[in-house]
Amino acid sequence: MLARIAQELFWLGRDLARAEHTARMLDGAFHADVAGLPGERGVTLSWEGVLAIIGAKPRAHGEESGDGPSPRDASGRGEVAALLTLDTDSPASIVSCVARARERGRVLRDVISTEMWEALNSFYLSLGRYDLEAALLSGPYSVYQEVKERCALFWGLVDRTMLRDEGRAFLEAGGRIEEADMVLRMLRVAIPSEPLEGTGDGETGYEGEALALLQAVGGFQAYRRATPHAPALGAVGRFLLYEGCYPGSVASSLEALRDALATADPQPRSSPPVLRLGRLIADLELHRRTPDASGTPNQMLEGVQDELELVDRDIDERYFAIAALAAVHL
Numbered sequence: 485m486l487a488r489i490a491q492e493l494f495w496l497g498r499d500l501a502r503a504e505h506t507a508r509m510l511d512g513a514f515h516a517d518v519a520g521l522p523g524e525r526g527v528t529l530s531w532e533g534v535l536a537i538i539g540a541k542p543r544a545h546g547e548e549s550g551d552g553p554s555p556r557d558a559s560g561r562g563e564v565a566a567l568l569t570l571d572t573d574s575p576a577s578i579v580s581c582v583a584r585a586r587e588r589g590r591v592l593r594d595v596i597s598t599e600m601w602e603a604l605n606s607f608y609l610s611l612g613r614y615d616l617e618a619a620l621l622s623g624p625y626s627v628y629q630e631v632k633e634r635c636a637l638f639w640g641l642v643d644r645t646m647l648r649d650e651g652r653a654f655l656e657a658g659g660r661i662e663e664a665d666m667v668l669r670m671l672r673v674a675i676p677s678e679p680l681e682g683t684g685d686g687e688t689g690y691e692g693e694a695l696a697l698l699q700a701v702g703g704f705q706a707y708r709r710a711t712p713h714a715p716a717l718g719a720v721g722r723f724l725l726y727e728g729c730y731p732g733s734v735a736s737s738l739e740a741l742r743d744a745l746a747t748a749d750p751q752p753r754s755s756p757p758v759l760r761l762g763r764l765i766a767d768l769e770l771h772r773r774t775p776d777a778s779g780t781p782n783q784m785l786e787g788v789q790d791e792l793e794l795v796d797r798d799i800d801e802r803y804f805a806i807a808a809l810a811a812v813h814l
């Protein structure tokens with residue numbers, strides 16, 4: 485497969501995964517607001533937290549003058565929601581992610597199925613038909629539900645209509661690496677600097693935060709089926725990190741990413757990203773078995789995310805470097 489086509493597929497998967505997870509986090513933040521979760525005890529899925537996870541910045545007048553709206557008040561919440569949903573100047577917004585995914589799909593018309601292209605195109609057009617500003621004020625849940633359903637439709641069509649070849653492997657690899665990265669970012673913001681334990685006396689004040697975190701990844705029902713205990717922040721953190729049977733966990737995403745790259749690579753046994761992923765998965769399993777030896781949760785999460793960034797770099801160098809050189813010469 486041409487490096488340029490592989491790169492477009494990889495980033496198409498990343499863009500859609502980013503749009504879906506941003507929608508889920510904003511939906512979780514709205515639910516946390518409605519529940520009135522206290523932010524002083526720990527770190528809730530707050531508006532400041534969502535900005536930190538995405539890596540976006542609020543508008544400059546609020547930062548510089550000090551008299552602009554804060555993410556804590558109603559106007560600030562609306563500003564953060566608008567920034568991460570509507571702002572075409574922000575590459576992290578849902579609208580920007582969907583627009584990029586649609587443009588990549590247009591380029592890849594001969595590679596993806598017709599139904600996948602139609603799903604992408606109708607997704608983009610449906611967002612254009614929405615009065616999104618009014619929807620964010622009156623009922624933001626319908627907007628984010630639409631995004632989640634459209635992304636699920638696309639990935640379902642990938643499963644049903646796309647050949648299981650290296651093209652699909654690169655598409656799935658992009659979605660999986662973005663999913664793992666977003667969940668790690670979320671956990672680094674949400675988990676306090678204390679050992680991750682499934683239960684404990686120190687976690688009795690974190691039930692609301694745990695529920696908000698599950699809401700933000702769509703994992704509440706899966707968590708309740710996996711464990712009989714009420715959600716506690718440490719247990720939810722371990723579930724989202726280590727539970728291989730839950731497809732949205734970091735462990736599951738890393739394994740799926742490794743499998744996808746092994747499918748796409750003609751020599752997976754000597755592939756730097758595949759080998760690095762194997763070591764990272766083994767390290768994560770070691771952390772699961774010996775949590776007391778892993779340092780603080782934030783140190784461990786930071787280490788995993790640093791390794792994932794190196795995997796991303798290895799992927800770029802091994803599969804897409806030729807495409808970058810061709811773009812320079814053009």
